[in-house]
Amino acid sequence: MQDLPLTAPDGPLARRLRSALRGEVLFDSFSRGRYSTDASIYQIMPVGVVVPRDAEDVRIALEIAREFRVPLLPRGAGTSQCGQTVGAALVIDHTKHLDDILEFDPEGRRVVVQPGIVLDRLNKFLRPHGLQFPVDVSTASRATIGGMTGNNSCGSRSLRYGNMVHNVRAIDALLADGERIRFAPGEQGGSRRARALFDALGALYAREAAEIDARFPKVQRRVGGYNLDCLHPEGNPAHLLVGSEGTLAYFERIELALAPIPRNRVLGVCHFPRFRDAMSSTQYIVQLDPTAVELVDRTMIELAREIAAFRDTVAQFLKGEPDAVLLVEFAGDDRREQLARLARLGELMSDLGFHAAGVPITDDALQKEVWEVRQ
Known part of the structure; x- marks a missing residue:
């Protein structure tokens, strides 16, 4: 046979x-x-x-x-x-069964989870404690922490909170040979296999440090390739696994850094007659220290208008027929400070030649609906 x-x-x-x-x-x-x-x-x-x-x-x-x-x-x-x-x-x-919260330390602002937990479910658990996991990808209702870690995901608010690589503290992983190793700062001990691995990674960085420094782009949202620049002596070896897309190890447990939920948020919707105007304006907008700057282009605008659930929301924040809009969010504990930043955004838009091109939104419910359209 x-x-x-x-x-x-x-x-x-x-x-x-x-x-x-x-x-x-x-x-x-x-x-x-x-x-x-x-x-x-x-x-x-x-x-x-x-x-x-x-x-x-x-x-x-x-x-x-x-x-x-x-x-x-x-x-x-x-x-x-x-x-x-x-x-x-x-x-x-691992989405069906390996989706538990294993440890939670609200004072230390840390949580340990299995890879299959969905981001929205994690944040629902954290919300009563005034905490959040702030890498807020648009697919939060279904994206898993394991997948986000493997992908080095970014979110709308990466300007403030960074990517996954900036928010993962440690990973307990299985290597291809079945060895369990903890990747975390100060974890260069452990088994002989683990010590050999960390020694080899350290030697790799020492040998290629100049090349890594010269070749790796100095940008915030760098999600391509292995994070070899994180192998320096003061670095976190877990960050090598972040963005590795499952090619280096299987993630059993992921330890995350948490952030407090801001008490106040305000949103400015900046309208632009051309897509390139929106893109070129971001270099000035980020100087106002926003939490988020997200693009919504003409295609997304037209699609949102065709969806009945979004039509009324779009009508509330969209004026005329812009080619693109930028959603600019300011967040913090002092509401007056956020309102002042929102006013400065309006002034900046005028200085850039886009007069009366901003729609300020201070109502929490409407802000949530606008972000749902973006997602």
């Missing part, structure tokens, strides 16, 4: 996984087809899918994948638009 392929529902890989795991093992064509796509234009059929019941399932699945020489692909919600969650690999979907 001819050997069945690895992708077969009754093939050797599927049988081995089913015999060893407590979670679901999906090798049927329909399931593989569902996991072959994400929010991108790409479509690649996976070898199979594992929905682990617990962290031990992941460890065993990794061991079996290594035995069969099959790549392993951790997957979050599939909201990325560049195809990071599709591939000819054994997909690990």
Whole structure:
């Protein structure tokens, strides 16, 4: 009898996984087809899918994948638009069971979570404590912390809070050989394998420091490639894993830095007759220290007007037929200070030649509705 392929529902890989795991093992064509796509234009059929019941399932699945020489692909919600969650690999979907909050320290403003927890659910838990995880991606209702960490996601308010790499404190990870290692500041000890790894990373940075400094762009939203610049002696080794798209390790536990929720927010909607006017104006707007500056172009405006749920909101903040608008948010505890910044934004718009081109929004409910349109 001819050997069945690895992708077969009754093939050797599927049988081995089913015999060893407590979670679901999906090798049927329909399931593989569902996991072959994400929010991108790409479509690649996976070898199979594992929905682990617990962290031990992941460890065993990794061991079996290594035995069969099959790549392993951790997957979050599939909201990325560049195809990071599709591939000819054994997909690990941690969104169903590995979604717990493991530790919470409100005084220290830190939380430890499993990779499958959704951002909105985490922030719902934090809100009564006056805290938030501030990397507010537009897909917050479904994006997972594991996926955001792998992607080094940014949010609307990255001007104030930075990317994921600026907000991840530590990662407990599984390497391809099954070794569990904690990536965190001051964690260069541990097992012999861990010490060897951190020594090698330190040597890599020492050897290439000049090249890294010369070649890595000095921009805030740098999300491409490995964060080799974070390997300096005072750096955090966890930041090497952030943005690695699951190619370096599987994230079992992720420790996050939290931020207080501002007491007051105000929003200015700046209108521009041309797209390039909006883009060129941001260099001046950021000097006012906004929390967010987000672009809404003509295409998004027209799409929002076509959606009944957004039509009334759009009519409240949009004047005329701009080619683009910028949503400029100011936030902090002192409301008078935020209102003064909003007034300065209006003055700046006039100085730039865009007279009466701003719509100030101070009502909290309307601000929320405007951001929902943007999302």
